[in-house]
Each structure stands twice: as C-alpha cells, then as structure tokens.
Amino acid sequence: MPTSTAPATDQSPEHRxxxxxxxxPRAPFLARLRGRNIPVTAVLLAILAVLVLVPxxxxxxxxxxxxxxxxxASFTFEKITQVYGTSxxxxxxxxxxxxxxxxxxxxxxxxxxxxxxxxxxxxxxxRLAYALILFPLVxxxxxxxxxxxxxxxxxxGLLNYLLTLVGVxxxxxxxxxxxxxxxxxxxxxxxxPFLLMAAAFRTLDPGLEEASAMSGASFPRxxxxxxxxxxxxxxxxxxxxxxxxxxETFEVPGIIGIPAHIPVFATYVYLxxxxxxxxxxxxxxxxxxxxxxALIAVWIYYRSIRQSExxxxxxxxxxxxxxxxxxxxxxxxxxxxxxxxxxxxxxxPLAMLVYLSLLSYYHTPAHGGAxxxxxxxxxxxxxxxxxxxxxxxNFEVGIISGLVAMxxxxxxxxxxxxxxxxxxxxxxxxxxxxxxIPGTVLGLALAAVYLAVPIGVYGTxxxxxxxxxxxxxxxxxxxxxxxxxxxxxxxEEAATASGAGGFRVxxxxxxxLIAPGALVAFLYxxxxxxxxxxxxxxxxxxxxxxLPVLTYNTIQAGNYSDVAALGVVTTVGLAVLTGxxxxxxxxxxxxxxxxxx
Amino acid sequence: xxxxxxxxxxxxxxxxxxxxxxxEVKAGEFFTLLGPSGCGKTxxxxxxxxxxxxxxxxxxxxxxxxxxxGAGLFVPPAKRGIGMVFQSYAxxxxxxxxxxxxxxxxxxxxxxxxxxxxxxxxxxMVDLAEMADRPSPLLSGGQQQRVALARAxxxxxSVLLLDEPLSNxxxxxxxxxxxxxxxxxxxxxxxxxxVTHDQQEALAMSDRIAVMRDGRVVQAGEPLEVYLRPRNRFxxxxxxxxxxxxxxxxxxxxxxxxxxxxxxxxxxxRAWADEAVTGDKALLSIRPEAIExxxxxxxxxxDVFAGQVVHRTLLGNVTEYVVRIGSRELRVSAGTSDAPxxxxxxxxxxxxxxxxxxxxxxxxxxxxxxxxxxxLTGEAR
Numbered sequence: 001m002p003t004s005t006a007p008a009t010d011q012s013p014e015h016r017x018x019x020x021x022x023x024x025p026r027a028p029f030l031a032r033l034r035g036r037n038i039p040v041t042a043v044l045l046a047i048l049a050v051l052v053l054v055p056x057x058x059x060x061x062x063x064x065x066x067x068x069x070x071x072x073a074s075f076t077f078e079k080i081t082q083v084y085g086t087s088x089x090x091x092x093x094x095x096x097x098x099x100x101x102x103x104x105x106x107x108x109x110x111x112x113x114x115x116x117x118x119x120x121x122x123x124x125x126x127r128l129a130y131a132l133i134l135f136p137l138v139x140x141x142x143x144x145x146x147x148x149x150x151x152x153x154x155x156x157g158l159l160n161y162l163l164t165l166v167g168v169x170x171x172x173x174x175x176x177x178x179x180x181x182x183x184x185x186x187x188x189x190x191x192x193p194f195l196l197m198a199a200a201f202r203t204l205d206p207g208l209e210e211a212s213a214m215s216g217a218s219f220p221r222x223x224x225x226x227x228x229x230x231x232x233x234x235x236x237x238x239x240x241x242x243x244x245x246x247x248e249t250f251e252v253p254g255i256i257g258i259p260a261h262i263p264v265f266a267t268y269v270y271l272x273x274x275x276x277x278x279x280x281x282x283x284x285x286x287x288x289x290x291x292x293x294a295l296i297a298v299w300i301y302y303r304s305i306r307q308s309e310x311x312x313x314x315x316x317x318x319x320x321x322x323x324x325x326x327x328x329x330x331x332x333x334x335x336x337x338x339x340x341x342x343x344x345x346x347x348x349p350l351a352m353l354v355y356l357s358l359l360s361y362y363h364t365p366a367h368g369g370a371x372x373x374x375x376x377x378x379x380x381x382x383x384x385x386x387x388x389x390x391x392x393x394n395f396e397v398g399i400i401s402g403l404v405a406m407x408x409x410x411x412x413x414x415x416x417x418x419x420x421x422x423x424x425x426x427x428x429x430x431x432x433x434x435x436x437i438p439g440t441v442l443g444l445a446l447a448a449v450y451l452a453v454p455i456g457v458y459g460t461x462x463x464x465x466x467x468x469x470x471x472x473x474x475x476x477x478x479x480x481x482x483x484x485x486x487x488x489x490x491x492e493e494a495a496t497a498s499g500a501g502g503f504r505v506x507x508x509x510x511x512x513l514i515a516p517g518a519l520v521a522f523l524y525x526x527x528x529x530x531x532x533x534x535x536x537x538x539x540x541x542x543x544x545x546x547l548p549v550l551t552y553n554t555i556q557a558g559n560y561s562d563v564a565a566l567g568v569v570t571t572v573g574l575a576v577l578t579g580x581x582x583x584x585x586x587x588x589x590x591x592x593x594x595x596x597x
Numbered sequence: 598x599x600x601x602x603x604x605x606x607x608x609x610x611x612x613x614x615x616x617x618x619x620x621e622v623k624a625g626e627f628f629t630l631l632g633p634s635g636c637g638k639t640x641x642x643x644x645x646x647x648x649x650x651x652x653x654x655x656x657x658x659x660x661x662x663x664x665x666x667g668a669g670l671f672v673p674p675a676k677r678g679i680g681m682v683f684q685s686y687a688x689x690x691x692x693x694x695x696x697x698x699x700x701x702x703x704x705x706x707x708x709x710x711x712x713x714x715x716x717x718x719x720x721x722m723v724d725l726a727e728m729a730d731r732p733s734p735l736l737s738g739g740q741q742q743r744v745a746l747a748r749a750x751x752x753x754x755s756v757l758l759l760d761e762p763l764s765n766x767x768x769x770x771x772x773x774x775x776x777x778x779x780x781x782x783x784x785x786x787x788x789x790x791x792v793t794h795d796q797q798e799a800l801a802m803s804d805r806i807a808v809m810r811d812g813r814v815v816q817a818g819e820p821l822e823v824y825l826r827p828r829n830r831f832x833x834x835x836x837x838x839x840x841x842x843x844x845x846x847x848x849x850x851x852x853x854x855x856x857x858x859x860x861x862x863x864x865x866x867r868a869w870a871d872e873a874v875t876g877d878k879a880l881l882s883i884r885p886e887a888i889e890x891x892x893x894x895x896x897x898x899x900d901v902f903a904g905q906v907v908h909r910t911l912l913g914n915v916t917e918y919v920v921r922i923g924s925r926e927l928r929v930s931a932g933t934s935d936a937p938x939x940x941x942x943x944x945x946x947x948x949x950x951x952x953x954x955x956x957x958x959x960x961x962x963x964x965x966x967x968x969x970x971x972x973l974t975g976e977a978r
Contacts, residue, residue: 207687210648213674214681214758215701215748225700229691325650 003315019029043423044412048430051470055437055445059291062284062448066581069452079285089289096264096293099181100246106186107242111193112235117338121324124335137191138574140349141251142551143567146560147349148184148213148254148364149175158352161364176260187345189245193238200234201544242300244294247439248261250534255555265290266534269440273447273538280448287441298421298436326414357564377565387566390550397461398529398545401468402522408469409476410518414510416477417484431477434470442471443538459541467535476521483517516584523581527574598624598788599645599756603798604654604664606640615640616653616812622790627782628654629791631799631835634779638792641809642758645790646681647674655663675704680749680787681758684765686741688733694744695720695729701725701752719747723783739770744802746778748786757782757789763798776802782820796836800824801961808832815959825951829959833882840888840927842881842958852874862902863923868952881953885917885930887951890937894944901946909939920945 003258032132058069058448062078071302114133117123136144151158152175160171174180208230212222228235253267263271269290272283326334356362360374409431416428417423434442446467450458457463487510495505529536536546547554547570554563599622607614615637624626630638643649645656647663650671656664658679663672679699689697695716702712719724723743729737737743742762749757762778765769779802782789793799800820801807807817808831816823816832827833830841844860851858851874857865860881868881894901907926908919916936918929920943929945937943 134841204683205687207683207685208689210646210674211681211683211687211689211745211748212700213648214646216675216678216704216752217700218675221704226689230689232691 025438039459040411040415041423041427043425043432044415044427047408048427051466052430052433052437054449055442055470056291058445058449059187059284059287059441062281062445063288066281068280068448073281079279079281080288082282083285084289089286092263092265092268092286093289093293095178095257095262096247096290098178099185099257099262099264102178102182103185103189103246103252104239105240106182107246108193108239110186110345111190112197112238114190114338114341115194115197115201117334119198121326121334123326123331123338129338129342132346134191135350135575136188136346138527138576138578139353139571140186140533140548140551140567141249142255142533142548142555143353143563143570144349145184145189145251145255145413146555146567147352147356148180148187150356150560151349151352152180155399156362156364158364176256177244177261178262181252181256181260181262184256185246185249185347188252189242190345192245193242196234196238196241197231199239200231204230236304237301239561240297240304244297244301244435247290247294247297248440248534250440250537254533254537254552257489265293266438266440269438269444270537273444278385280444287438287444290438290441294436295437298433302432344518353564354568355564356561357568359561362560377561378569380559380562380568381565386545386550388549390545393461393544394530394547397464397468397544400461400471401465401529402525404465404485405469405525406475406522407516408473409480409521410514412477413475413480413484413514417481418489428477432474434472435474437471439471439532439534440538442467443535446470447539459543461544463539464536464544464546467539468525468529471535472525474527475524476518479517479521479524480514483514489514520581520585523577524585527577527581530570532576586590598620598626598659599628600657601641601645602655604641604651606644606649606652608635614812615644615651618809618812618814620814621808622788624788625786626904627779627789627791627802627804629793629799629803629806630809631793631806633794633835636809637812638794638809639760640812642760642790642792645756646679646758647672647677647739660926678754679754679756679758680752680754682742682760682762683743684761686738686745686762687950688736688741688748688763690734690746691735693729694725694731694736696732698747698751699731699745699811700901701748705752715751716747719751719830721746722750738765738767739774742766742774742916746781750787755788757787759789759791759928761793761909762791764793764795769800778802788927798834808835810835810959826871827882827953827955830880830882830955831959832957833953837884838930839882841886842883844954846874846879846880849877851879851954855949858954861924865949866902866952867949868954869950870954874954874956875946876957878957880957882953882955883927883947883951885928886915887948888927888929888931889946889948891931891944891946894946896944898946900949901944903942903944906937906939906941907945909936911936918943934958936967 004396051555064075065073066076066078111133114129116308118126118129118133123129150156152160152173154171154174154176157171157173157175159173163169163172180401204227208226213219217225248266250266250270253262255262256262257264257267257269258487265286267279267282269287272279272286298308300399357377358373358375359371360376361371363371379567392567412427412431416424445457446463448514450463450466457466491513492505496502500508531548533552536549537552540546551566551570553564554566599620601620603617603619605615605617606617618637618641620628620641630641632638632675640649644651644664645658651664651666653666654664655662655667658677662670663677664670689700691701695713698716698719699712707715713922717726717729720729721747724738724749725743728740733741733744740752742765746762759778763774766774773800782802791799791803803820804822805818806820807814808823809815810831810956816828820836823922824836827839827929833839833841842860843890844866845855846858851870853873855867855871856870856874858879859870860866860868866881870879891901894903897902902922904920904922904927906918907921910917911933914933915930916933918931918937920927922931923947926943
C-alpha cells in the first residue's frame with residue numbers, strides 16, 4: 001500500500017512534543033518513493049488487473065463454459081464450435097471489416113484533406129472551417145445517426161423528397177445499407193484524423209519537401225517520394241486508431257445495422273446478451289475474435305507511434321512553413337469545395353437535427369405540407385422524470401469516473417515517467433490495453449463479474465463508474481503523461497532543496513504543474529460519458545440509465561423529435577464543457593487530448 | 598551568375614519582407630547576405646531559389662530569366678538547377694545517407710551505376726563515404742549538415758544556396774566547418790549565395806557581403822571594406838564591435854574627406870567621412886583595436902589624447918580597456934604586454950582614417966527596437 005510507506009515514523013511539527021529536538025531531516029517523500037516504490041507499483045498493478053485483466057479472463061472463461069459464472073457452469077467447447085465451427089462468424093467478420101475499413105477510409109480522406117488545406121494552403125475562411133470540423137466532437141453519435149437516417153430514408157427521407165421537387169421520383173438514397181452506414185460513420189468521425197494529421201503536417205519540416213523541389217522533383221514526385229513516406233508512421237497510427245474506434249462503435253451499427261439486418265461484432269454481442277434467448281457464453285465466444293482483431297490493430301498502432309517518435313528526432317522543431325499559395329480562381333474553387341464538404345457532412349445533419357427538434361413528430365412535407373413547428377419535444381425533455389434522472393445519473397457517473405480516472409492516471413503517469421520502478425512498463429501497457437477492449441465486450445464481462453461477485457455493485461451507478469474508469473484511464477494517462485514529461489524533475493528537486501517536505505513538493509510544485517493536463521483529461525472523460533453508447537448499452541439498469549442509452553431507447557420507440565431535442569440540449573451542454581477545456585488548454589498550453597493520442 | 602533586379606516580397610504582417618533588392622553575384626563568387634533575423638535575407642534567398650514568388654522585380658540565373666513579376670514569368674524551383682542546403686538540413690529520415698544524396702540524380706533519370714559512382718564521389722568530398730548506407734536519423738548534426746551539402750552539390754549545380762548551414766552546430770565545430778566549407782567552395786568554383794546572421798562567418802568566408810536590414814541592403818562590398826569603412830551606423834555595428842560617439846559638426850555639415858568634429862574629448866578630433874554628412878550632429882565610429890595605446894605619447898600631437906583607464910579585462914591574447922577621455926568613455930582593445938593598470942593615465946592615438954564619420958541616423962531606418970538601440974552617450978559599445 002502506498003500509505004504504508006507514508007511517514008509512520010515521522011512526526012509532523014504539530015505533534016512534536018514541545019522542546020523535543022528537531023528530528024534529523026527526513027528523506028523527501030518523492031525520493032523515498034523512488035527508492036522503495038514496489039508497494040505503489042504493486043497496488044497499481046492490482047488495480048489495473050482488476051480493471052483490465054479480470055474482464056479479459058472472464059470472457060475467455062465464459063466462452064469455454066455453458067452458463068454465466070455462479071450458475072453451475074461446466075467446461076465445454078460447445079460455444080467455440082458453435083461460433084467458429086459453423087459459418088456464423090464469417091458474415092460477422094466480413095460486415096465488421098467492411099464497415100470499419102470503409103468508414104475509416106471515408107473519415108481519413110475527408111479529415112486529411114481538410115487538415116492539408118487548413119494547415120498548408122492559404123485557403124480562405126480557415127477559422128470557420130476549423131469550427132465546423134471540430135463541432136461534431138460535441139454532438140452525440142446517436143443523434144447524428146438519427147438525423148442521417150431521416151435524411152436518407154428511402155420512403156420518408158428528406159433528401160429523397162427534395163429530389164422529387166426537381167423531378168427525380170425514384171428514391172436515390174436509402175438509409176438501411178452498408179454504404180449509408182459507412183457514410184454516416186465516416187462523415188461523423190473525421191475530426192480525429194483531422195486533428196492527428198494537422199499535427200503531423202505542422203511538425204513536418206517544410207524543408208524536406210523544399211529540398212526535393214530543389215533537387216528537381218516535380219510536385220507529384222515530391223508528394224510520392226518524400227511527403228507520403230515521411231508521414232507514413234502518422235498515417236498508419238491515424239488509420240489504426242480510427243479502425244479500432246469504428247470497430248467498437250455502437251451508434252450506427254445499433255441504430256441502422258440492426259434494423260437493416262447487417263450485424264457487426266458490436267451489435268451481435270449486444271443482441272446475444274440482451275435479447276431472448278440470452279447466451280452470454282456464445283457472446284463471449286464471439287468476443288474472442290472481436291478482441292483479437294482490435295488487439296492486433298492496437299499493437300501495430302503502439303509500434304507505429306514509437307516509429308514516428310524515432311522519425312520525430314529529425315524534425316522535432318517548430319516550423320513556420322510557407323503556406324502553398326493558391327492563386328486567384330484556384331483559391332476560390334478550393335474554398336468552395338472545402339465548405340461544400342463541410343456543409344454536407346456537418347451542417348446538413350445539424351440543421352436536420354434542429355429542424356427535427358422543432359417538430360412534434362417527423363413526416364415529410366409531402367404528407368400535407370410543411371408540418372407546424374412546436375416546442376413539444378423540448379417540453380418533453382424538461383418534463384419527463386426519466387430524462388431528468390438520466391441527466392443526473394450521467395453527471396454523477398461522468399464526474400466520479402472522470403475524477404477517479406484522472407487521479408489514477410496521475411499516479412500511473414508519475415510512476416511511469418518519474419520512477420525506475422520495476423514493472424512500470426507493464427503498468428503503462430496495461431493502462432493502454434483497454435483501448436483494444438471494445439465497449440460492448442467490456443460491458444458484457446463486467447456485468448458477469450459483478451453479478452457473480454455480490455458486492456452490491458451490479459445495477460448501481462458504480463458498475464458504470466468501474467466500466468468508464470477501465471475504458472478511459474488510457475486517455476487520461478496519455479494526457480497527464482505528456483504534461484508530466486514537460487515538467488522537468490529538477491523543478492521538484494529545487495523545491496526539495498529549498499527545504500520543502502515530500503508531500504509539500506507534490507502539492508505545491510508537481511500538482512499545480514500537471515493540473516491543467518489533468519483537468520483537460522477529466523473534462524474529456526466526462527464528455528465521453530455523455531456521448532459513447534457501446535459501453536453503457538451493456539450495463540444500464542432501470543435505476544441507472546445513462547443519457548446515450550436513454551437516447552437510444554427513444555430512437556427505438558420512434559420518437560425522433562424527442563431524440564433531436566435531447567440531442568440539441570446535450571450538444572449545448574457538451575459545447576460548454578469543451579469550451580472550458582479549450583480555454584484551459586490554450587491558457588496552459590496543453591496539447592489537445594486527441595492530438596496526444 | 599545570379600542577378601536580381603529590384604526584387605520585393607511583402608508579408609501582410611509587415612515583418613520579414615523584402616523591399617526591393619538588387620544583387621549581382623559573379624561566377625565562382627562566395628556572396629553573403631548578412632543581417633539580423635527578420636531582415637529579409639532568407640526571403641531573398643528563397644526568392645532566388647523559387648520557393649517564394651516575388652511581388653516585384655526580375656531574377657536571372659546564368660543569364661536565363663527565371664522570375665519576372667512584371668512579365669508574369671516564374672520558373673518553379675525544380676527547374677532552376679540550383680543546389681540548396683537548408684537551415685534544418687532537411688535530411689529525409691526515411692532514406693539512407695546514400696539514398697538522400699542520390700535523390701537529385703534519380704530525379705534526373707541517371708543510370709544506376711553512374712548514380713552510385715557520383716554519390717560516392719560526393720560523399721568522399723564531405724568525408725562521409727563510410728556512412729553511405731547508414732539510416733539518416735542516426736547521424737549527428739555535423740554529419741547531417743555534410744550530407745545536405747553532398748546532396749546539394751551532387752548534381753553539379755551552377756549555383757549553390759546555403760541558408761545558415763552552420764547555425765545548428767556547436768561553436769567549435771562551426772569554426773572548423775567555416776574553413777572547410779570555404780576551401781571546398783573555392784575548389785569547386787561553384788557560385789555560392791550564403792545567408793547568415795553571424796558577422797564572423799560572413800567576414801571569414803565571403804568574397805563579398807551585403808549587410809541587410811528591414812528588407813534592404815544597407816551596405817555591400819568586400820568584407821574588409823565594409824568592416825573598415827562602414828557607411829552607416831547599422832553596418833558599423835553589425836560587422837563587429839565599435840565605439841559610437843555622438844559628435845557635433847561645426848557649421849552643420851561636413852563634406853566628404855577629413856573633418857574636424859567635437860566628440861567631447863576636450864578638443865576637436867579628426868575623422869574621415871566617405872560621403873558628405875549634413876546636420877549639426879553625426880556619429881563617430883572607431884573600432885576598439887584601431888585605437889593605439891601609445892607609451893609616453895605627446896598630447897600635443899594630432900590625434901593623440903590623454904585618458905584614464907577605468908576598467909580592464911584580461912582576455913589572454915588581448916586586453917580590453919575602458920578609457921575615459923574628457924566626458925566620454927572608449928572601449929580599447931590592445932596587446933597584453935606592458936598593460937597599463939587600472940586608474941593609470943594613458944595616451945591614446947585615434948588614427949584619423951579609422952575614425953569614420955557617419956550620419957546621425959540611418960536612412961529609411963524603421964524605428965529600432967529598444968534592445969538593439971545603444972544609449973547615445975558616447976559610451977563604448
């Protein structure tokens with residue numbers, strides 16, 4: 001225990017008997033931890049094992065038995081054969097691969113194109129573009145998907161209706177297909193590749209490309225032989241992190257894929273665990289391959305970011321590149337294309353969302369003219385007790401999870417960065433691993449664990465807290481990690497040399513310096529609890545419903561206007577949170593979390 | 598070989614632009630643009646390279662026009678046949694040393710065997726032949742700099758551009774590379790345009806220099822000429838340490854040639870003006886090493902003054918003094934033997950041809966920043 005290494009033999013000045021000689025100067029708290037850090041390491045390893053390894057072990061165990069733990073399960077290969085011995089898993093793998101790879105490509109192409117234009121050219125209205133690109137980060141995927149669904153629907157979709165006005169009477173768009181799923185997911189997720197690639201473009205020494213031009217190479221040749229290879233590690237990392245996210249996402253596969261009968265891993269696991277006939281063992285058996293795919297991707301990702309760090313040794317400076325000067329017509333054509341893309345991918349679904357929230361129910365204008373506007377949905381949001389309690393639950397769970405994840409991350413980052421403790425690499429790896437455990441699988445495992453272990457966690461907000469901390473501690477670690485590496489150890493040593501005691505050093509020097517990074521991490525985790533669906537969908541109970549799940553249930557009930565109102569309210573709230581976070585990072589120069597990934 | 602006529606580039610922020618520069622670099626010449634950061638020297642070089650498109654003016658390389666704002670002509674950098682070394686070296690991290698150097702030849706579609714031979718010759722020239730197959734991220738700064746040079750020279754360009762190539766090296770290595778680079782340039786005879794903010798580099802290596810400030814050339818010429826005969830305050834200060842003394846001119850003007858001015862030494866002092874100076878006030882610039890400490894000098898002699906040592910710093914090969922004459926203090930640099938003591942009374946000779954009379958304020962100078970502006974008390978600088 002870390003507290004057992006605490007100064008049990010030391011007496012604080014208040015408790016020193018009057019007149020007693022001052023005890024010999026005690027070794028600083030931090031120095032002592034550095035020397036004797038095995039207990040801290042052990043505690044961290046134990047916590048991470050409970051958070052990360054237990055769910056994994058349980059999934060394996062459950063896939064090899066025929067009942068949930070504690071219900072007389074016996075060992076069998078039946079479930080494994082049922083999944084992998086038949087053709088069950090093949091369409092699942094194919095759908096998941098098509099969806100995840102397709103949406104990754106869409107998001108990457110849009111995000112990278114926008115990053116190039118805003119970072120490396122003089123295209124006008126860059127600030128507006130920035131705002132539009134980053135705004136989807138605060139819009140929950142559930143509501144964006146709903147908006148796209150009602151835009152693209154074959155029969156009642158707004159776009160098909162608008163086409164009839166210009167004489168196209170055969171519907172062109174259809175919401176329930178793999179293509180629209182890929183489009184919805186890709187168009188909603190290009191902010192991440194944008195941030196990652198913008199950072200890559202910014203740290204790319206423009207001299208590398210200029211040197212190629214001076215060597216006589218044409219622009220396409222420079223792009224092919226210099227720009228692309230130099231950016232390759234960043235591109236690979238970006239593609240992999242997108243792939244993993246798209247593999248685990250539940251919004252589009254749940255809202256579109258389930259009714260369209262296009263199952264992917266996430267929805268298949270969910271349906272097996274939540275629909276009659278329940279079969280958590282079969283779900284676990286399916287999860288094995290799901291985790292395997294994600295783990296491989298995360299492993300390659302981990303390697304590629306290390307490679308990009310090696311490349312960074314060459315550049316690593318701040319560059320003030322000359323922007324590519326687009327001249328005259330080309331400049332305005334480029335600007336038009338860029339803003340047209342943003343209009344379609346960002347403004348269109350958002351406008352649909354706001355419009356939808358102002359209707360009492362959705363129908364196309366074809367069915368009796370434009371429907372009258374009404375605030376009924378907002379009244380529903382305000383007056384329905386379930387909505388209020390979901391907001392309260394979400395706030396509680398979000399804030400507690402954020403705090404716990406932040407504190408745990410601070411300690412983990414400190415041990416990894418500042419100590420030479422044996423096992424710190426293992427801690428780092430374990431804290432990173434949850435990125436590879438899909439939310440639905442983690443939820444499945446945790447539900448089973450805390451059903452079997454009767455400590456009163458199941459069915460309360462605490463199982464959600466445990467789940468979120470396990471899932472998001474990796475994000476928090478990376479954020480605090482980077483702010484801690486910026487704080488030189490000599491700053492702490494200077495405080496020690498000034499006579500400050502160990503805890504005082506931590507409180508007065510270390511903590512204030514990493515606080516901005518930690519605060520940004522905290523707000524990011526809170527934001528995610530209001531957005532992500534894949535984890536809470538498996539864990540929500542009647543007494544503890546998270547907002548994304550309430551939104552999903554409202555979609556299932558077909559009350560799309562209510563969904564939209566809920567979405568608008570949530571978005572405004574998240575925009576405020578993100579605004580605070582942005583202020584903090586700008587004020588204290590913290591790298592954007594997603595940029596740190 | 599390089600000829601630029603009235604080239605200009607203005608940036609929206611108003612900083613770092615170039616406001617009209619004429620250059621004429623002869624074949625085989627080592628020409629240096631010297632100036633502080635933001636003076637436009639790098640932008641000038643980048644316009645010649647074709648990396649920046651000039652707003653005005655014409656550029657020709659070896660008689661061939663490559664850029665003309667008026668005629669709308671702009672040859673892209675890839676078609677100018679120039680070799681260039683970047684300040685960051687810009688060594689491609691995904692290629693080995695040999696692949697980096699081979700790149701310009703591969704672009705020119707040379708035969709494989711010829712490429713290998715030429716690359717090895719270029720690497721031998723920079724003493725890196727044994728490093729040919731190293732991954733380039735493993736190189737030290739000095740090695741990267743030499744790879745960059747080999748890459749710039751391998752295609753045998755007629756013009757070589759060097760953008761502060763030594764600024765990322767440590768002091769000792771920088772000093773060594775200076776001589777090495779100059780020797781190499783002379784050996785190859787390649788016309789070289791060099792950009793630096795380091796006056797020692799500029800003086801040591803160049804055939805000619807152009808001192809730049811705020812997007813303009815304030816003085817150009819051979820290094821020794823600029824050093825000994827600065828035409829304005831900025832050129833005097835930027836090419837080395839100097840004493841700048843505010844002085845009064847009787848009659849409100851001094852014509853070119855020798856003049857007697859009141860520098861606050863108690864009696865007039867003779868100074869040389871290259872151009873006529875108008876106004877009641879002017880600046881007298883004399884470098885510390887130009888002032889002679891004369892044993893038992895006769896203060897009745899012309900150019901000889903009595904002063905008192907108020908500060909003395911032993912530097913080894915030279916000793917620096919601050920000597921007070923009348924109401925002014927001068928920095929004097931002299932040999933270390935027979936060093937006078939602190940508070941000693943000494944006699945100084947100020948050779949008239951080394952006392953340069955400069956205009957009180959530089960022409961078209963933008964308001965100088967407080968950090969670079971010395972207090973005009975006649976105190977030693």
